[in-house]
Amino acid sequence: MIYVGFKFSDRILFNSEIEFEHASTGKKGEVSMEFGYLDAQITSGVAVRAGMVLVPVGIINEFHEPSTFYGSLRPETEAAIIPTTWRTNGFGVVGSAKSGFGYRFYLVEGLNASGFSASGIRSGRQSGSRSLAEDMALTGRVDYTGLAGVNLGASFYTGNSGQGMKNAAGNEIGGRVTLWSVHGILVRRGLELRGLLAQSTIGDVDSLNRILKFTGSSSIGKKQNGFYLTVAYDVLPFFAKGKTSALLPFVQYEKLDSQSGVPAGYTAHAANERTNLTYGLTFKPHPNVAFKFDYVNRRNAATTATNQFNLAVNYLF
Numbered sequence: 001m002i003y004v005g006f007k008f009s010d011r012i013l014f015n016s017e018i019e020f021e022h023a024s025t026g027k028k029g030e031v032s033m034e035f036g037y038l039d040a041q042i043t044s045g046v047a048v049r050a051g052m053v054l055v056p057v058g059i060i061n062e063f064h065e066p067s068t069f070y071g072s073l074r075p076e077t078e079a080a081i082i083p084t085t086w087r088t089n090g091f092g093v094v095g096s097a098k099s100g101f102g103y104r105f106y107l108v109e110g111l112n113a114s115g116f117s118a119s120g121i122r123s124g125r126q127s128g129s130r131s132l133a134e135d136m137a138l139t140g141r142v143d144y145t146g147l148a149g150v151n152l153g154a155s156f157y158t159g160n161s162g163q164g165m166k167n168a169a170g171n172e173i174g175g176r177v178t179l180w181s182v183h184g185i186l187v188r189r190g191l192e193l194r195g196l197l198a199q200s201t202i203g204d205v206d207s208l209n210r211i212l213k214f215t216g217s218s219s220i221g222k223k224q225n226g227f228y229l230t231v232a233y234d235v236l237p238f239f240a241k242g243k244t245s246a247l248l249p250f251v252q253y254e255k256l257d258s259q260s261g262v263p264a265g266y267t268a269h270a271a272n273e274r275t276n277l278t279y280g281l282t283f284k285p286h287p288n289v290a291f292k293f294d295y296v297n298r299r300n301a302a303t304t305a306t307n308q309f310n311l312a313v314n315y316l317f
Contacts, residue, residue, distance in 0.1 A: 001019045003016070004018065011040060012038065012039070012041075014036075014039075015035070015036070016035060016036035017033070017036075018031065019031070019034045032127070033087075035052050035054050037050060039094070045096055045097055046093060047095060050091035052089055054087050055086040055139050056104045056139060057086070057141065058198060059185070061085060064084055065314070066314035067287075067315065068316070070232050070248070071252060071310070072280075072292045072311065077198055077226035077227060077256045078198075079122065081199075081224050081258065083120065083125055087127055088126065088127070088128060088131070089133075090107055092105045092107055092140070093105055101142060101146070102142070102143045102145065109128075109135075110135035110160055111125065111177055113162055113202075118217065121202070135159060135162055135163050136159055136160075137159020137160075137177075138159060139156065139158075141153055141154065142155075150187075152184050153182070154183075157178070157179040158178045159177060160176050160177075161177050161202075167210070173204050173211070174204050175203055175205075177202050179200035180199060181198035191232075192230075192233075194228075195230070196228055197225075197227040199225040200224045201261075202220060217269035218269070220262075221257075221260060224257065226256025227254070227256075228255075230250060231250065231252075232249065232250035233248065244287070246282075246284040250282060251277075251278070252276070252279070253277055255274070255275050257273045272300070273301040274298065276296055278296045280292060280294025289315045290313075291312070292311070293309075294310050295309050
């Protein structure tokens with residue numbers, strides 16, 4: 001990832017991030033703009049933002065670089081329920097107050113329901129490029145960081161996703177998606193606690209299933225939910241005091257279900273009701289560099305889940 005920014009004046013600022021994935025731009029890789037927007041400062045605590053923005057839902061979507069979270073992989077809740085990384089064209093207002101409250105609210109292009117499936121809304125992201133914008137959406141968040149080491153927040157996204165699709169009677173399908181999440185982060189004396197709860201609903205699933213030819217257990221979920229809790233502790237000060245490095249054993253527990261509700265006449269696939277227990281070790285010789293080793297114990301209601309060992313080297317600059 002490469003960051004590019006430019007300050008046009010004291011009030012106008014450009015920020016962007018360009019991402020290279022899978023070390024190639026051929027069939028198995030891509031180069032894309034992760035975000036690219038202009039901020040125009042109105043007052044000391046309020047700015048107008050326009051361009052390609054990251055949807056401000058959850059913990060990880062806006063800060064998704066691997067050195068910012070525990071585990072080699074993102075929590076599945078912030079991949080399946082909240083489809084991180086999620087970028088979109090939009091505009092809105094951002095700001096903060098001296099009391100510790102901050103906010104971001106945007107009007108953005110809606111999701112495209114033609115990409116929805118039993119596994120969730122992830123493939124409905126349009127990512128800015130040639131986006132259909134017949135349906136728009138509102139998204140935003142509020143965070144409180146007024147106490148040292150504390151981040152408490154709530155976020156939402158709501159908007160139709162039909163993007164012009166019509167049912168057999170010729171009526172447009174709304175497919176409203178409403179997603180909300182709450183989160184908390186506590187960092188204190190080497191201890192970090194993270195928790196997130198997310199839930200979403202999708203309207204007109206009967207119509208979407210028919211037009212997309214989903215039957216039986218392949219139905220789009222009318223309701224999706226998930227949560228995770230992460231505990232990490234820096235043990236390096238026990239062995240080397242005064243170092244800026246960190247050695248962090250961690251444990252993460254997670255449950256999610258992308259078909260926690262389906263329409264009458266359909267069934268939920270048991271494999272979509274998942275529980276993950278991840279435990280591992282992260283070593284940070286620098287806050288922006290991480291070496292990770294972890295093990296994911298996966299379970300699902302269909303007893304088809306596969307456990308996984310992970311090794312990762314992460315860096316951010």
